[in-house]
Amino acid sequence: MANDVYQLNVIGIAESQLWESVLHFQSGVANATNPLTAANHLITAFSGGPASDLTGCMGDDASITGYKAKRVNNTGGPQALQPITPVPGSFGSDCSVASNNAVILSYYVQGTKTRAGRWFLPALPTAAYDDGTFSTPFKTAVAALITAINASITSGGDTFHWGVWARKTTTFFTPSPVILSGHLGTQRRRLTPVM
Secondary structure (H helix, E strand, O other): OOOOEEEEEEEEEEOOEEEEEEEEEEEOOOOOOOHHHHHHHHHHHHHOOHHHHHHOOOOOOOEEEEEEEEEOOOOOOOOEEEEEEEEEOOOOOOEOOOOEEEEEEEEEEEOOEEEEEEEEEOOOEHHHEEOOEEOHHHHHHHHHHHHHHHOOEEEOOEEEEEEEEEOOOOEEEOOOOEEEOOOOEEOOOOOOOOO
């Protein structure tokens, strides 16, 4: 039986618009008897670890405002919701257009093909991208985020590893390499605007 896989949605606001960043983590347990508890542990582990590296890649006028997590395989599970006191970005400049994102590419092999997962980083700082090129400080911040996200995170006795969840085949992959794309991406996830 495959180990449990959890989807973690990091939720925030930038340029008066809501954003959501979706990640997947595999736990060290298969068929946890209480997936809601494990989902809450994942939120605690992420918010106490890689979240600070994520805010280091975000514009200063953007914030993380909460988290959602749930098991997505092994019959699923209830969703944990944790609103938080907003945690602001800390890159050193405000956001550019809300729909523009840096993209982390996560390469993995599925069968005989190499595929790439995409993680859209929210709240791209204005100073991070100029004339078609990411700045050196932004590349450094993203490298720190990639290192943090590739490390195991733990909370409440649960351990989680980040990776790519192939929903169609219900398979979890540990990607390699994981790199910053040289181009901007546009996330098409539709969220309700904040008035």
